[in-house]
Amino acid sequence: MSTDILLVFGLLAACVLAFIVNRPRMDVVAMIALVALVLGGILTVPEALAGFSEPSVLLIAAFFVIGEGLVRTGIAYRVGDWLVARAGSDETRLLVLLMLAVAGLGSIMSSTGVVAIFIPVALSVAARLDISPGRLMMPLSFAGLISGMLTLVATPPNLVVNSELARTGHSGFGFFSFTPMGLLVLAMGVGYMLVARRWLDGSRHGAGAAARPRRRLRDLVRDYGLAGRARRLHVGHGSPLVGHTLGELHLRSRFGANVVGVERQRHFRPILLNPGASREILAGDVILVDFLQADTDLSHFCESMHLQPRAFKGDYFTDQSRDLGLAEVSVPPDSSLIGKTVLELGFRSQHGLNVVGLRRRRGAVADFLNKKLRIGDTLLVAGTWKAIRLLQAQGHDFLVLSLPAEIDEAAPATRRAPFALATLAFTVALMISGAVPNVIAAFLGCLLMGAFRCIDLDSAYRAINWQSLILIVGMLPFATALQKTGGIDLIVGGLLEVAGDGSPRMLLTALFLLTAVVGLFISNTATAVLMAPIAVATATQVGASPLPFAMTVAIAASAAFMTPVSSPVNTLVLGPGKYHFMDYVKVGVPFTALVMAVSILVLPWLFPL
Structure with missing residues (x-):
């Protein structure tokens, strides 16, 4: 081999x-690899x-934006509500509908985003049916992976x-070229999970218990002991808070006072x-404060800060539920937050949210600011629904588990849902018809989402998973490098030697196995980047x-069922499902083998050799 x-x-x-x-x-x-190759x-x-x-990179970015439009208009959450209504108390029907819904949505938007949306839905339904969440979480992740097919x-x-096919001068795939194989794998996946769910902690905790409704803000207030801690305080002109940012004031460390919102008059309305x-406090603002200790000397605090208490209805700002919300955040096993205290997290500076509660082993923890986080801890965060x-969408070190029912009333673009659906249909129709290139059709979809106010520019840019795009851009040059240096010929020769004089199906089997093994250790996107030129x-x-x-490479790259780190989708459900590494091996390896066998049999029939 050459140098x-x-x-x-x-x-x-x-x-x-x-x-x-x-x-x-x-x-x-x-x-780093891109620079090193140069x-x-x-x-x-x-x-x-x-x-x-590369058009495929731009197309991926565009569909991140279109998927965000479906979230902001509440369409994805409405699908979840429909699922709950249709499933009733039947676990089998729930599992089937859950997998079909996730696969359907995941076929047109990020599967990771879809699974993240459905985790709280599935947890809520599991609580209603009094079944272990483990019986639903892995079917949820499998459906997310299958949606990619x-x-x-x-x-x-x-x-x-598809881009590699075009690069080498071959005709690529159409919009629905994957669909026949994908539907077959989806049907197998649903049937397989109806059997395999018994291996996933299927113990019931009291079958026949009354159905429990979706949790609301008042339930979170009760579970985390927030009652009596909230105040609305008007900032007077002589207040020492005026002209300073919340980061500069350190109200939480000095007084145990979390500012969870700032009311300000604009255009004659608050x-x-x-x-x-970085939020600066102005005279005339009304700050919404969570006092971590209910027995805080409020009169002394208000007097020293020149604040005047203002009345509010309900408890813990529940009358502000159109704008202000609560959410439970779980600490997954691979989180970098483990071992840090709540004060060290920097939640407000990074996410504009305040940690107002901590639960450990089903009990609320008092004086939690200096407690070091452990695996499985659940934080309660407060702030605007937008945040x-x-x-x-940003959860890597944490997972948003529970969103109260009030969030349905706070979707930022709920009234634009019909326009989002029409835009999606128009975009898909353009891609199917071939009237314009796929990337142009996707760009038109993004522009229409913006024109119909289903999404704004800030949300559009935040919706794009830049890490994934940079990963693809940085790894694509390896295909060219392997081609120029003869590396691809070397790998292909090795495959031919392994397969011997066998049929092309033997080569497909070897290719599937190699792709699946590589996918155990790196992302499915990076796997596809490396294996696509070898396949062609x-x-x-x-x-x-x-x-x-x-x-075969595309299917094998998506068949990342075997370990919790094979795909972000698997990692997302690890904590909520309370799984161990071997749970994925036990359930994922047989299904991967089944997918491989069916792929080798069916693909040469769908695409003649």
Whole structure:
């Protein structure tokens, strides 16, 4: 092997190792690799940066925005409400409808986002039916992964393999090319989970118990002991708070006072502002304060700060529920928050939310500010619904578990839901018809979402998972590097040697196994980036159609069922389902083998060799 090949393979191995240990972040690793390929003389600068103009990358970004429009208009949550209404008290019907709903939504928006949306829905329904959440969480993640097999735009690996086909001069896949295989796997997945759920902590805690309604703000107030802690305080002109930011005032550490909202008059009406660390307090503001100790000397605090108490109805700002909310946040096993105290989290500075409660082992913890967090702890955060919704999309070190019923009344663009549905239908119709390129159809969808006010620019940019895009952009040059140095020919030769003189189906089997094994350690997107050129080159080498080979890689990349770290979707349900590593092995390995067997049998029939 030449020095260039050794350099590329060594760099690739280093990337995979970094992905496994997750140090540094995957997008940083991809950028380091991109720079190294240029500095090593393997690629020119235009070759290394070609991924930034790759249509599949732009298409992925556009569908992040369209998916966010479905969330902001409340469509995704309405699907969850419909699910609860239709399932009733029948666990089997619930599981089937849950998997179908998640797979359907996941075929047109981020599967990670869909699963995050449905986790609190599934937890709520599990509580109503008095069943273990473990019986629903893994079916939820499996449906999210299977959704990636349903349409061309369902998951980045599909677009990556399609882009590789186009790059090598072959005709790509259509919008619904994945659908027949995906529907078959979905049907198998539903049937499999109806059997496998018995392995997932299926013990009942009192079958036949009365159905419990979805929790509301008052339930969270009771469970975390918040009653009597809330005050509305008017800021006078002589107050020492005026002109200072909340971050500068340190009210929580000095007085045990959490500012969870700031009311300010604008255009002759009060609006609620997010209490971020940079929020400046002005004279005339009304601050909504959570006193961590109910016996705080309020009169002394108000006198020293020149504040006047104002009346409010209800308890703990429940009369402010249109704007102000609460949410439960779980600490998953891989969270970097473990071992940190609540004061060290910087929740307000990073997310504009205040931690107002902590539950450990089903009990509320008093004086929690200096408690070090443990796996399974649940934090209660308070702030605007907008900040809480943003928290859902940013969860890596935490998982938003429970959203009270009041959030349904606070969807920022609920009235625009018909326009969001019409935009989605129009975008999909354009992609199916081929009237314009797929990426242009997606851009039109984004523009229409904005024109109909289903989403604003700030939300659109926040909705894009930049880490995933940078990962793809940084790893795509490896295909070119392997091609230039002869690395792909070397790998293809190894595959042919392993498969011997067997049929193309033997090659598909070897390709599926290799992709699935690589996917155990790195993301499915990175797996597809690495394996797509190998699949196309293998097909070319044996004189077969590249379509079934490329589809095999896409299906295998999405079949990340075997470990909790194979996909973010699996990691999301690990905590809520109270699973162990071996739960995924026990349930995921047989299903992956089933998917492989069916793929090898069906794909050559759908896409003749």
